Amino acid sequence: MGRVRYTSVLVILALALAVGVGVWRWWQGPQxxxxxxxxxxxxxxxxxxxxxVTTSRSQVGSEITGVVLERHVEEGDTVRPGDTLLVLRSDELAAQVREAEAALTELATSRRPQALVALERAESELAQARRETARRRTLAERSLLSTEALEQAEQAQTLAHNAFDAARLTATALAPSNVEETLLRERLAALQARLAKTVVRSEVAGTVLTRDAEPGDLVQPGQVLFTIALSGxxxxxxxxxxxxxxxxxxxxxxxxxxxxxxxxxxxxxxxxxxxxxxxxxxxxxxxxxxxxxxxxxxxxxxxxxxxxxxxxxxxxxxxxxxxxxxxxxxxxxxxxxxxxxxxxxxxxxxxxxxxxxxxxxxxxxxxxxxxxxxxxxxxxxxxxxxxxxxxxxxxxxxxxxxxxxxxxxxxxx
CATH class of the missing domain: 2.40.30.170 (Efflux pump adaptor protein, beta barrel domain)
Known part of the structure; x- marks a missing residue:
C-alpha cells in the first residue's frame, strides 16, 4: 500500500514538473x-x-591584287615587325622589273653613247655648213657666185644648226641624272615597290588572332587577311x-x-x-x-x-x-x-x-x-x-x- 502511494506521489511530482517546465517555456516564448x-x-x-582584349588590333591586308602563293603564319603565332605573313604570285611583276632594269642598262651602255656620237656629228656638220656659207658669201660679194647658191648654203647651215640643237637636247635628256634616266629609275622603283608588296609583312609585334587567306586564293586591296593583337x-x-x-x-x-x-x-x-x-x-x-x-x-x-x-x-x-x-x-x-x-x-x-x-x-x-x-x-x-x-x-x-x-x-x- 505504501509502495502504491509512493509511486502516485512520484507521478504527480513528474506531471507537476512537466507542467511547470511547459509553463516556463511558454512564458519564455518560442525558440x-x-x-x-x-x-x-x-x-x-x-x-x-x-x-x-588587347588595347589595339592591327588588320593586315594586301595593297595589290594577286594570287596567294605561300602563307607563313597560323592563328596564335607570335610575329615581329618585318616577319613575312604571306607571299603573292609575282611572275609578271618580276618580269616588268627585269624589263625596266634592262632599259636602264640600255640607256647607260647604248642610247647615251649614241646620243653623244650624234651630237659630235651634228656639231661637225654645223661647223662645216658655217664654213661653206662663209666661203660662198665671200664669192657672192665678188660676184663670182650666184645669189641662189648662197641661199642654198645658208639654208644648209640652218638645217645643220637645227640638227645640232636636236642632238644636243637628246644628249642632254640622256645624260646621267637627267630626264630620261630619272623616268626610267622612277619606273623601276615603282615596279620594285609593287614587287615588294607581293610579300605581305607584319608592321607590328603581336599575336595572330585570325587568318583569312589560303594558297590559291585571289586577294584584293581592302580585304582583311590577318588580324594581329598588338603586344603590350x-x-x-x-x-x-x-x-x-x-x-x-x-x-x-x-x-x-x-x-x-x-x-x-x-x-x-x-x-x-x-x-x-x-x-x-x-x-x-x-x-x-x-x-x-x-x-x-x-x-x-x-x-x-x-x-x-x-x-x-x-x-x-x-x-x-x-x-x-x-x-x-x-x-x-x-x-x-x-x-x-x-x-x-x-x-x-x-x-x-x-x-x-x-x-x-x-x-x-x-x-x-x-x-x-x-x-x-x-x-x-x-x-x-x-x-x-x-x-x-x-x-x-x-x-x-x-x-x-x-x-x-x-x-x-
Whole structure:
C-alpha cells in the first residue's frame, strides 16, 4: 500500500514538473535563431564576368591584287615587325622589273653613247655648213657666185644648226641624272615597290588572332587577311550593372580568374569607366588593366573578376538575411532588424555602410554583442518573449555575373 502511494506521489511530482517546465517555456516564448554581432574584417567586391582584349588590333591586308602563293603564319603565332605573313604570285611583276632594269642598262651602255656620237656629228656638220656659207658669201660679194647658191648654203647651215640643237637636247635628256634616266629609275622603283608588296609583312609585334587567306586564293586591296593583337597592354572589359556605378572608382584593385584556368588567379586594376550607360542593357563598361600579363591569357577569354570597392579592417557586420525593409539600393541606406534584448523582441532601424550578398556593415543602430533574428519578417509582436539560439554567420556569396542579377551584385569576403 505504501509502495502504491509512493509511486502516485512520484507521478504527480513528474506531471507537476512537466507542467511547470511547459509553463516556463511558454512564458519564455518560442525558440528563434539569430546572430550575435561582432566586429570582423570586411572586403566589399563587385562580382562580374568579362572578356580579355588587347588595347589595339592591327588588320593586315594586301595593297595589290594577286594570287596567294605561300602563307607563313597560323592563328596564335607570335610575329615581329618585318616577319613575312604571306607571299603573292609575282611572275609578271618580276618580269616588268627585269624589263625596266634592262632599259636602264640600255640607256647607260647604248642610247647615251649614241646620243653623244650624234651630237659630235651634228656639231661637225654645223661647223662645216658655217664654213661653206662663209666661203660662198665671200664669192657672192665678188660676184663670182650666184645669189641662189648662197641661199642654198645658208639654208644648209640652218638645217645643220637645227640638227645640232636636236642632238644636243637628246644628249642632254640622256645624260646621267637627267630626264630620261630619272623616268626610267622612277619606273623601276615603282615596279620594285609593287614587287615588294607581293610579300605581305607584319608592321607590328603581336599575336595572330585570325587568318583569312589560303594558297590559291585571289586577294584584293581592302580585304582583311590577318588580324594581329598588338603586344603590350592587355585589358579585361566588363559590362557592369549601372547600379554599381556609385561603388566604382579608377585604380581599384581586382582579382581575376580565367574560366579556363580557375586555379591561377591574377591581379587587375580598374583603368577606365565609361562616361555613358548602354540604354538597352542598363550596363556601364569597365576596363581593367592587367600587368603583368599571365602567359596563359588569350584574346577573348572569359574571365570572372572581383573588383574591390570597399574595405574595413574592423566593421560591425550583420548578415543580410537579418535585414528587412531596405529603403534604397545605393551603397548607403536604411534597414530594419529584429533585436532580442532581455529575452524580448525589439524592432530597430539601422544605418548601413558597405553592403554585399552575404554581409553588410552597420554604421548606427546596433552594437557589438547585439543579438538579431535571422528572420526579420517573423510575425512576432513588439516585446514578445523569445528563446534565442545562435546561428553561425554566413560566408561570402557566389561569384555570379553582376549584369545578370536583380539584387545589388556585391560580394563580401
Amino acid at each position: 528563434v535563431q539569430g546572430y550575435v554581432l561582432e566586429r570582423r574584417p570586411l572586403v566589399q567586391t563587385v562580382v562580374a564576368t568579362g572578356r580579355v 597592354a592587355t585589358e579585361i572589359r566588363v559590362p557592369l550593372d549601372e547600379r554599381n556605378l556609385a561603388l566604382l572608382a579608377l585604380q581599384q584593385d581586382a582579382m581575376a580568374v580565367a574560366d579556363a584556368y580557375p586555379q591561377r588567379p591574377f591581379l587587375a586594376r580598374v583603368s577606365f569607366i565609361a562616361p555613358s550607360i548602354d540604354p538597352q542593357r542598363g550596363t556601364v563598361e569597365v576596363r581593367l588593366a592587367v600587368d603583368p600579363v599571365p602567359d596563359f591569357l588569350r584574346q577573348d577569354m572569359t574571365v570572372s573578376v572581383n573588383i574591390e570597392t570597399g574595405r574595413r579592417e574592423q566593421a560591425l557586420a550583420v548578415p543580410n538575411d537579418a535585414l528587412d525593409d531596405t529603403l534604397d539600393t545605393g551603397p548607403w541606406g536604411q534597414a530594419q532588424v529584429l533585436v532580442v534584448r532581455e529575452g524580448r523582441v525589439q524592432r530597430r532601424e539601422v544605418t548601413l555602410g558597405l553592403r554585399g550578398l552575404a554581409m553588410s556593415e552597420v554604421l548606427d543602430g546596433l552594437r557589438v554583442g547585439d543579438r538579431v533574428l535571422a528572420n526579420p519578417t517573423a510575425s512576432l509582436p513588439e516585446g514578445s518573449r523569445v528563446r534565442f539560439t545562435q546561428r553561425a554567420a554566413p560566408v561570402s556569396g557566389s561569384g555570379e555575373d553582376a549584369a545578370t542579377r536583380n539584387e545589388l551584385p556585391v560580394n563580401f569576403n
